[in-house]
Amino acid sequence: MDNIAGKKSGLTWAVHLATLLLVLLWLFPTVGLLVSSFRTADQISSSGWWASLFPTERNVVMRAADPDDFRVADDDLFVVSGNLFDEDPTVSVATISVWGTSSREISQYTAGETADLGDGATITVQANGDYEWRGPDGEISGRGQRVFATIEAAPEFTLANYEQVLLSGNSTDSMAKAFFNTLTVTIPATIIPIVVAAFAAYALAWMEFPGRALLIAAVVGLLVVPLQLALIPLLKLHLGIGIGKGYLGVWLAHTGFGLPLAIYLLRNYMVGLPRDIIECAKVDGATDFQIFTKIILPLSFPALASFAIFQFLWTWNDLLVAKVFLIDATGETTVMTNQIVELLGTRGGNWEILATAAFVSIAVPLVVFFAMQRYLVRGLLAGSVK
Amino acid sequence: MNPAIQGLITIVLGVGGCIAYFYLSNQFLDKVLFPARGANAGRNINRANMIRPWLFLFPALFALGLYLAYPVVETLRLSLTDRDQGGAFVGLANYQQMFSETKFWEAMRNNMLWLIVVPALSTAFGLLAAQLTDRIRWGNLAKSLIFMPMAISFVGAAVIFKLIYDARPIDQEQIGILNAIYLGLGGTEPQQWLTIPFWNNFFLMIVLIWIQTGFAMVILSAALRGIPEETIEAAIVDGANPFQIFFKIKVPQIMGTIVVVWTTITLVVLKIFDIVFAMTNGQWETQVLANYMYDKLFRASDWGVGSASAIVIMLLVTPILVWNVYNARKEMR
The missing domain is CATH 1.10.3720.10 (MetI-like)
Incomplete structure (x- = not known):
């Protein structure tokens, strides 16, 4: 509609470009973290992650192998041969473009050329790093010949960070335990409020009783009560009745905090179900309990899924509730968000650990997000556009 | 106990408990308290239907009250007291x-x-x-x-x-x-x-x-x-x-x-x-x-x-x- 009367091409291009720009801007931060999690500590601290996507050109100094150990006799000359990159563990896959034998002329020769070192000694360096250093006894001795080279290194990525963070890391770095702890918090905290809320939502949607409107209004009001208010009273309550800090406490807390949204979403959805079905069932003698379990619950699946995703994302990503109700002084029950905050404090400079740990915690919600986006959007629309 | 097993048990107990609560309380209401038979069958059905919504609502209302409504009041009270003085009322001193x-x-x-x-x-x-x-x-x-x-x-x-x-x-x-x-x-x-x-x-x-x-x-x-x-x-x-x-x-x-x-x-x-x-x-x-x-x-x-x-x-x-x-x-x- 926007593109009537000859304005089409210019504006359409602008729209495409602007959208692309916006998407890239929004994607860029996450990609940075993802790329960083596949780089080694050295790589991360020596160049920005964006540089790692392209072959990098840099100047290095390398040395031929020690002639005292490696030289072999060839007629009256001695030869040391091998690959320059073998001597330098920081470079693995690279190509030499130009090289030199003195720091003043580092681009004197191109790959494959032979340099005259004087006194009958020569060295030949190939693009892949192979060299042959040849000369009389007196020259092929002492330390290995230095080679100054400009190399082009291909992008290089490693899974070592994930191995360290998930499998072998020491207890402060390890995310494996925190991952399972998070899972342990999340699943009951997602399922239990759904059951409790579904019954209440049915009552609020389809049963007639005095005070119903008031209760619905109360749920809408509780929807926005900041959970900050609940921290101290509930912690006192939990400590008082013996639950203390632990999984039971955090499950109960998440259930309580998730209920208003659950009831609100489910009720709004259930109210929209066709009245005929329910009345027919009633005429046929079905009880409310039967109507609920056999008719309403299956029909409400989209709303149940919406809320389940919300609650899952919320409990998985939560830090505050876990810190207050779950994590005790031993730290045995730490969740991933808390683990990452602690890593930020203790290993603030170790980006390879931080990025990997963060990505481990982000990965599951992202999978859920992309798999169930439809329900998430539907839930959002039901929750706020009314 | 392994937290994962504990979690599993909690899911089973939580979900099972909820469903058992709803089922049994409805049964109790219909069969024991106000049975839909005998002389007062009609009146009993009406009474049962008046109570039923609250059976459905009770767990949610209880959790909402305890985890959201009560803390608002309690926080307000705590903000007017001092922990160091054993919880004595101190008016607006905290503010x-x-x-x-x-x-x-x-x-x-x-x-x-x-x-x-x-x-x-x-x-x-x-x-x-x-x-x-x-x-x-x-x-x-x-x-x-x-x-x-x-x-x-x-x-x-x-x-x-x-x-x-x-x-x-x-x-x-x-x-x-x-x-x-x-x-x-x-x-x-x-x-x-x-x-x-x-x-x-x-x-x-x-x-x-x-x-x-x-x-x-x-x-x-x-x-x-x-x-x-x-x-x-x-x-x-x-x-x-x-x-x-x-x-x-x-x-x-x-x-x-x-x-x-x-x-x-x-x-x-x-x-x-x-x-x-x-x-x-x-x-x-x-x-x-x-x-x-x-x-x-x-x-x-x-x-x-x-x-x-x-x-x-x-x-x-x-x-x-x-x-x-x-x-x-x-x-x-």
Whole structure:
């Protein structure tokens, strides 16, 4: 509609470009973290992650192998041969473009050329790093010949960070335990409020009783009560009745905090179900309990899924509730968000650990997000556009 | 006991318990208390139907009351008492102490900044993204990608943006993109962005804007699609240009939704804790109310002042609460 009367091409291009720009801007931060999690500590601290996507050109100094150990006799000359990159563990896959034998002329020769070192000694360096250093006894001795080279290194990525963070890391770095702890918090905290809320939502949607409107209004009001208010009273309550800090406490807390949204979403959805079905069932003698379990619950699946995703994302990503109700002084029950905050404090400079740990915690919600986006959007629309 | 097994048992007990409760209580009501037979069958059915809603509602009401309604009252009471004096009533002393702290006013000032900037920019970017992606072929893909940060935790986002804001000494290669760009554009010295008072607040806000824009976009995009085509066609016939159509025809028609988005993001902002906690922990003048409260409650163990600041957050939320309830009631009529 926007593109009537000859304005089409210019504006359409602008729209495409602007959208692309916006998407890239929004994607860029996450990609940075993802790329960083596949780089080694050295790589991360020596160049920005964006540089790692392209072959990098840099100047290095390398040395031929020690002639005292490696030289072999060839007629009256001695030869040391091998690959320059073998001597330098920081470079693995690279190509030499130009090289030199003195720091003043580092681009004197191109790959494959032979340099005259004087006194009958020569060295030949190939693009892949192979060299042959040849000369009389007196020259092929002492330390290995230095080679100054400009190399082009291909992008290089490693899974070592994930191995360290998930499998072998020491207890402060390890995310494996925190991952399972998070899972342990999340699943009951997602399922239990759904059951409790579904019954209440049915009552609020389809049963007639005095005070119903008031209760619905109360749920809408509780929807926005900041959970900050609940921290101290509930912690006192939990400590008082013996639950203390632990999984039971955090499950109960998440259930309580998730209920208003659950009831609100489910009720709004259930109210929209066709009245005929329910009345027919009633005429046929079905009880409310039967109507609920056999008719309403299956029909409400989209709303149940919406809320389940919300609650899952919320409990998985939560830090505050876990810190207050779950994590005790031993730290045995730490969740991933808390683990990452602690890593930020203790290993603030170790980006390879931080990025990997963060990505481990982000990965599951992202999978859920992309798999169930439809329900998430539907839930959002039901929750706020009314 | 292994927590995973404990979790499994809890699921079974929780879900099973709920279902058993609902089933058995309904059975009890119908078969024992008010059986639908005998002389008073009709009266009994009516009575049972009067009680049944409350059976369905009870667990939810109990949990809501205990976990949300009771804490509001209890926090209010705690804010008027002093823990060190054994919980004695001290009137408004906690509030007086809080109001005399500069850190509190810093948190208030920052929260107000957040309240203005984040909802405004998130809604604006969301509206822009919704309009841009509305009529292009790869719009849904673009939407997904802009919406994606919604799934990322505040803590994860904090790590992501800490990498962006990272600063290295001038003689080293910059690994934070912001400093790389800053130096590329002629900056002389790498900046520690998060330690520059006042402006660092905005660097923290960017994180939340990044997360919330997708939410705003999804809702506003649905609203834009709901606009009647005739109004736009009429505007085109009258010779309106695309910008006039957007600002004079479309935006006024979705004003209600914009307000809803704005207030929803406002609620998130009022409770913002994780981002500040993970990125600066309130240092360098970036304190916000929720983090101030956490500091008071769990570091200073001052439950009185902590509760008082929680009540301040509640008071700031109250207008939105009232407005929401008012709208919900209006709809139900």
